[in-house]
Amino acid sequence: MGTDQLYPAERLSAGQRATAAAGLDALLLTPGSDLRYLTGYDAHEGERLTCLVLPAEGEPTLIVPTLERPAAEAAPATGVRLVDHADGTDPYPLVRAALPGPVTAVGLADRMWAAQVLALRATLPDATQCLASEVLRELRIRKSPAEVAALAEAGAAIDAVHTRMGEWLRPGRTEVEVAADIAAAIRASGHVSVDFVIVAAGPNGASPHHGTADRPIRAGEPVVVDIGGTMPSGYRSDCTRTYVVGGPAPAEFTDYYAVLHAAQRAAVAAVRPGVTAEAVDAAARDVISAAGYGDAFLHRTGHGIGLDTHEEPYVVAGNPRPLEAGMAFSVEPGIYLAGRHGARIEDIVVCTTDGGQRLNTTPTELIAL
Numbered sequence: 372m373g374t375d376q377l378y379p380a381e382r383l384s385a386g387q388r389a390t391a392a393a394g395l396d397a398l399l400l401t402p403g404s405d406l407r408y409l410t411g412y413d414a415h416e417g418e419r420l421t422c423l424v425l426p427a428e429g430e431p432t433l434i435v436p437t438l439e440r441p442a443a444e445a446a447p448a449t450g451v452r453l454v455d456h457a458d459g460t461d462p463y464p465l466v467r468a469a470l471p472g473p474v475t476a477v478g479l480a481d482r483m484w485a486a487q488v489l490a491l492r493a494t495l496p497d498a499t500q501c502l503a504s505e506v507l508r509e510l511r512i513r514k515s516p517a518e519v520a521a522l523a524e525a526g527a528a529i530d531a532v533h534t535r536m537g538e539w540l541r542p543g544r545t546e547v548e549v550a551a552d553i554a555a556a557i558r559a560s561g562h563v564s565v566d567f568v569i570v571a572a573g574p575n576g577a578s579p580h581h582g583t584a585d586r587p588i589r590a591g592e593p594v595v596v597d598i599g600g601t602m603p604s605g606y607r608s609d610c611t612r613t614y615v616v617g618g619p620a621p622a623e624f625t626d627y628y629a630v631l632h633a634a635q636r637a638a639v640a641a642v643r644p645g646v647t648a649e650a651v652d653a654a655a656r657d658v659i660s661a662a663g664y665g666d667a668f669l670h671r672t673g674h675g676i677g678l679d680t681h682e683e684p685y686v687v688a689g690n691p692r693p694l695e696a697g698m699a700f701s702v703e704p705g706i707y708l709a710g711r712h713g714a715r716i717e718d719i720v721v722c723t724t725d726g727g728q729r730l731n732t733t734p735t736e737l738i739a740l
Contacts (some may be wrong), residue, residue, distance in 0.1 A: 376517040377604055378411030378447040383431055385510055390478065391427035393506045396498070397470055398425040398478045401487055404678035405480055405507050407605055411447030415439060420462040420487065423451070424469040432469035434462055463494040470495075478503035512675065512683045513697035519721050519730075521606040522676065522699055526719055526730035528560040529598060529608035533733050537740045542590040542617035546570040546583040553598055562600030566607065566680055569597035576613075576713035579670055579705060590617035593624050593712045595705075599680060607680045609701055610731045611717035616740045627664055627706050628714050628737050634658035635716040635735060638672055638686075638702045642720055642727025648690040648700075655704040656688070664706050667713075673701040676719055698722045699730070 386409050390398050400406040400423040402414035410433065414421045419436040421443075430452050435443045437455040444453065454469070456462040467474075476499045479488060492500065514522065532553060539552040550568040557565045571581040573592040581595075588594060594616060599609035613628065620628075638655035652672040659668045673686035676699055684692050686700055703717030718731040 375447060376515075377521060378408075379515075380447075380449045382409050382510070383425065383448065383450055386425055386507065387427055387431070389506045389510060390425060393478070395476045395478050395501070395506065396427055396472075396474045398423070398503045398506060399466065399483075399491060400425065400480045400503060401483045403480050403482050404605075404682070405503055405511075408507070408511055408678055409448070410451060412443055413446075413605060414443070418486075419458070420456070422462075422466060422487075424466055426470055429471045432465075434465050434469070436462075463490050466491065467494050474498045476501065478506050508683055511677060513695055514677060514699050514721065515697070518606065518677065519697070519699065521602065521604040522719060522721065523730050524604070525562075525600075525602045525606050525608035526610070526732075528562060528602065529557070529600070529610045530731055530733045531560045532556045532598060533596070533610060533612050536596060536612070536614060536738070540570075540588070540594060540596070540614055540616050540740055542592075543587055545585050545587050546572055546575070547585050549588070550583045553596070557598060557600045561602060562608065563603050564601045566599045566601060566609075567597070569595065569611075571595040571597075571713070573712055574710050577707040577709045577711060579707060579713070579715065588616060591619055591621070592616065593620055593628075593714060595713055595715050597715065597717065605678050607676055607678070609676055609680055609717065609719060610733075611703055611715045612733065612735070612738060613714040613716065614738045614740055620737070620739075621712070623708075624712055624714070625737065627662070627667075627708075630659060630662040630664060631704060631706050631714050631716060632735060632737075634704045635702060635718070638704065639718065639720055639727055639729060642694060642702070642722055643725065644696055644722060645693050648684050648686045648692050648694065649688050651686050651694070651702070652688050652690075655702070659704060659706060667706045667708055668704060669707055670705065672704055673720075675700045694722045696722055696724045 671687035
């Protein structure tokens, strides 16, 4: 897949139109997913200023440290003027110089460092600051066919790791030891970085964001494995499966896992254009609640995914946003019994013109190792 397909040059002009429509004079984007979305540049995040100055009208300017200019020049974006600054010089006047005319309102990258926010406030004292995501959300929320293909590639890569779980997951090994093997496999599968590895056995599985512990896994314990990483494309993977190792699971667990499996399938089946995000959440939650486990489903059903692991749309009660073709998000209900065990099933699903397509294709039934 060519970078011109994944990061087309017209994104810059689309961003400028959205900036103008929002009543802003410019977007100021430091390293992160918004900058990469518009330019393809995976910029280094550091104390030296890198900033895309995207005016509502006029030529976009990418301000970079001199030592990072070669990397910026290799980025896919065209139509961006490059300006560099040497160590020891103040880069913020370059931002003002890249903005034509008076500046009364700008959008800043959501995760810009506070030091940079304050420096820009001093540089542009008459400008109101808002979040750039309010401008770019509508561009990023619907994935292009090239983006869906990149997410599918990420899904296949993380699926390949899950299919190897029997190599590492067994009684007597600690969660930390298993996680180290999984992290190596995530990189070997084609990811350029490991974003997270959750290996949560027995009572640790009742904490959705447990991580890992130096605790041996015991025979018959359920183990929640939630893993994801970033591909060379910049697009992310995220997939959860629940395993039982070395013996039969507790009867209570197998009973509620069957409920969870039905709930996850119901939510995936509910995906289609026009259905609201909260309706997909309800499709899973209603099944779990009807079985008496409603209080044990502790989190939303899903989150959007793309250049960020968590982005719009959020599949949660209170979000009436209708789904549209191209939206991609996780469907990951869970049941968590404090002090005992837990389970989660997670697939990435893309809304198509007439339904939903799972981008993770490994079985979702309880896996015995």
